[in-house]
Amino acid sequence: MTKNKTAAIVLAAGLGTRMKSTLPKVMHPIAGRPMIRHLLDTLRRVEMDRIVVVVGPDQQEIADAVAPIPCVVQHERLGTGDAVKAAMSALKGFQGDVLVVFGDTPLIARETIFAMLERRRAAPRPAVVVLGFEPDDPGAYGRLVIDPEDGRLEAIVEAKDATAEQRDIGLCNSGLMAVDGAVLPQLLSRLSNSNAKGEYYLTDLVALAREDGFSCAWVEGEEQELIGVNTRVDLAMVETLAQDALRTRAMEGGATLLDPSTVWLCHDTKIGRDVTIGPSVFFGPGARVGDGVVIKGFCHIEGAHIAENATVGPFARLRPGAVLDEDSHVGNFVEIKNATVESGAKVNHLSYIGDARVGAGANVGAGTITCNYNGFTKARTDIGAGAFIGSNSALVAPVRIGAGALVGAGSTIGEDVPDDAIAVTRAAVKIVPGGAARYRERQRDLKARAGEETTSGTPAKGNGA
Template identity: 55%
Template structure:
């Protein structure tokens, strides 16, 4: 049975004081992507008709971040509670008649399957007025409690911790704050919510008891505490990051990658890893990395924005920056940095090399200490190294320059002009030997030093 249109309302109006940051709380990155963007991207898989972000303090940052995502903005000028925050979305949703799913910008790990379960329960045969998402934390602390009818998923009472009795505080099922309801029920009930409570705020969960007075039931579904972990401080952000990384490592290994020391590998939100990839300890992936089957990433490498082909070997101690493309069988060794450069099939840069704005042909070999001089202080220029070319150690290739197919650049060369295919480029002064010069120099300097010490 088809379901009604869906609107997503994400609350992101909190000040985030405990983060002690100039960056809005919901924009702090998790696995290289802002928390809010995690939530928006997950919710997008449900194909919502509308998405509304409720903003408050720091609204300019949030508005700029979501501008390209097609989300509407609602403004909560005063922080008067979660119920008040959701009410601010009502005007933006004028004319909308469907389901509303309420999420929180600082609760980024909620899965699409859980969101779908909430909506499915909302449309079950007993037609609850709302569905809340509950969880059972190891320490219930000051969370609001959800009291259910015996043997049922129907809510008998929801109460904030501040207003709960000792018996209610003993309940372990807690309210995550996430909720699903029809737009008609949601905003009708919210209009009746009072701020007659210990905090003087308009609580979203109060609509549960109001619905009950109208003879309507509310249901709760449960999920793992880790899925609804909130972020209010940098310590909590680190905890959520750790949980995300742990789950991602497990998935990587389940999909056929070998992680030698899983706890030391850090993935980005969009890292793509093929089968039979081996990742050694202490490897960090920034956003935009794709690794094909059979590649090996050796220890202490830092990789972002890079495409790594089948059977490629990277590191140890390598850095691949955005635009790096390593084709099948290529090799980048220790202390090599690659930026906006392509290494063709089987090409090698084994150690101590910088390749920026370069195109390296198949089978080429770039010697230790070689750099592409790609920047003149104003503009970037391209270096092309042909197929099968050999660049000797400690060479500087001053771009724009082309080394032809099969050419050889002698060690220690500073190449400023193109080298034709099959040629040898030898750019260094002739070696001159002066017999006895070093001995005479030392004797003269020792005598000078002794004379100076005698004064």
Template identity: 55%
Template sequence: MSTALVILAAGKGTRMNSDLPKVLHPIAQAPMLEHAMAAGRALDPDRTVVVAGHEAEKVRAAVAEIDETATVVLQDEQLGTGHAVLQARAALEGFAGDVVVLYGDTPFVSEETLERMIEARSRADLVILGFEAADPARYGRLVMQGESLEKIVEYKDASGAERAISFCNSGLMACDAEVMFRLLERVGNDNAAGEYYLTDLVELARTDGLRVTAVSCAEAETLGINSRSDLATADAVFQARARAALLDLGVTLMAPDTVYLAFDTYIGRDAVIEPNVVFGPGVTVESGALIRAFSHLEGCHVSRGAKVGPYARLRPGTELAEDTHVGNFVEIKNAEIAEGAKVNHLSYIGDATVGKGTNIGAGTITCNYDGVMKHRTEIGARAFIGSNTCLVAPVRVGNEAMTATGAVITRNVDDGDLAIARVEQTNKPGRARKLMDMLRAKKARMSKG
């Protein structure tokens, strides 16, 4: 059976107090909408439709980056969830199969839960996702009779017995596309808010003699985000889950609560992560690597046996081969560091290639930017770059070549050569004492004045 996703992402999120659409606020450095779309991809959908409203162009741009095959449709007026799903009808023209309705601000529904919803479609025409609430509060209650969902009762309309029900409505549902849109045509807005509610489909389906059921999931999967506080809670939930998953996979987190992971962080077994490490998007750390304390990684690949940090920063485009060392207060950007090479102290390596077994001395800088263009530095294998060397790109240092400490390298250095590029030292006898006496006298005159 074919599947289509309709993801509702039109809300403004007033309580977020932000110019950014609610669904674009990040959890683990990815928009919450991306989390919802990723969960839906487990169903291998034939089509994905995102219903946007507030700041629709920002949502459209974000969706294009997440999944270029997804379609964004506009809900000009926010007239309820039923009205929102109807906006996807044209985009699903010609589609035959199940429609699964997700919410862009409910990012944690699991792949397993969605698969169970689709499986339940073999027994029912309409499937609602529910959860056992620890505190049902004002959630809509799902009134079940065996496997049959009799009705959804809003808190304000519920009897005492119905309010005692803890099985609550998440808002997610699955239904045959033709049936869903046929039922939506009959949804009215005769209610206090004047809105068209998706939940009305349950009553309409039962009126038509259709089978309606509910699938249960953990309450944590239905966490909705409406405020900055909710966003912080959601991020904490993600981090706890992601850390636990890494520990189960055989990754050592020395102080798990201090490690911050991104949405797509991948770390192999037997890697060791020391305290206070931050992972930005797009990081892969292979098995057996060591990431030491207070390092920040983003958009990089760290190979087996590499050691990074402490206090290192790996920026996008960094590729560390096996058994490389990147140490204290080193920054690397858009550079390939070959097997066994070392960049251990206080250096910046940007837009560069460093060869196998090369040693980069402390304080080395690749001067890659001329104010307009970026230029590359190439350093060969088994080279030795002296401390405090400035490599003015574009420039190449050959295999087994050396640069002297404090050199400013502006021309290529051939294989095996030693480059010395600094002013000859001159000592002026007694000049230091005379200069200091002059400066102290000047300071004294200024103080009296």
């Protein structure tokens, strides 16, 4: 693309009343982050010289989310033209092209923005370039009226104002524009709000530019990238499209998704080659998966790093701070939080490992938990290399289990265990020969007597067992 100074104005002041939410519309997440952040990431990859976000007077949450990008406040919300007017205060002295985009249209492609800017800079250097698209159902979209002889944009006609012939036009207005920054201030100064809503419409720039003798042009984008999020239904539709794109990227990068439509990815999920992911796996923010990893079905992974050739699941949960080294194993119904499972170590069944280290080659038996919280503070558990933790053990932190140590099943360990030692805490076993048979006989007799008393009308008595 020809290098030229470019600024972007992101319109994000809409209340989003149809979302029926206290959360500002552009803050609703897509693939684990606010939708406006997706758009801003795209603008950064276009290498914008300036970006300014227009917010409402009660939307500090948006300003905080986009910082350090500057924001301006549209105090009265008098339409898209008024919003762009508000943004111009942050672009004083700027010389270049101005791109106007919407914070609730998060899927716009970088290539589409490039196309708009290239068209703006190509002869005859139109003052305004509008992004159009051809939806399956043009419906209430404004139509782009094109001069059949030279292909230039003649007008944008709102559907309610269109003639029958104009309503047959399939090319519709997306609302996105690229405008020559040298003429934008004078065009904005002439916008009028003499309409039923009393608002300033950005679409009027086309007519004003043509009145001043400037040409206007258009480029076409894909319908899917131009979906604006106005309702929860729109939000779900955009989420689906974003997920499809992320899944495709993962598979094209060398991962196998056994049932792609059920795997949920985050915008920053990193997946290596020869990774196999089973059905119904969810990735939250901050997940990294190395080459050759196998993740079985129904796992939840967030803020975790999984090294090469590790195995996870099924039904495992890796929480933030979980680190699985190469060739480690975390199995079914195991939760790992802020803990490292070192190379070759195994935590295969029904265990909670939090604020801990499981040393290389160690084995943690089923039902083991690290008791890391005393109601006030967290403490760490350190399990040495090659240690063996018997099933149903409770390791009360802070505690260290030495390398090669063995903890007997059912033990509660509250003090350090030296290397290669055995630690067992278990009550003495009492065996009563023949006791089981006598117990059963006694219970049968009690049950029979209780039945006789109930039949005779005498209340049955409990036996105190």
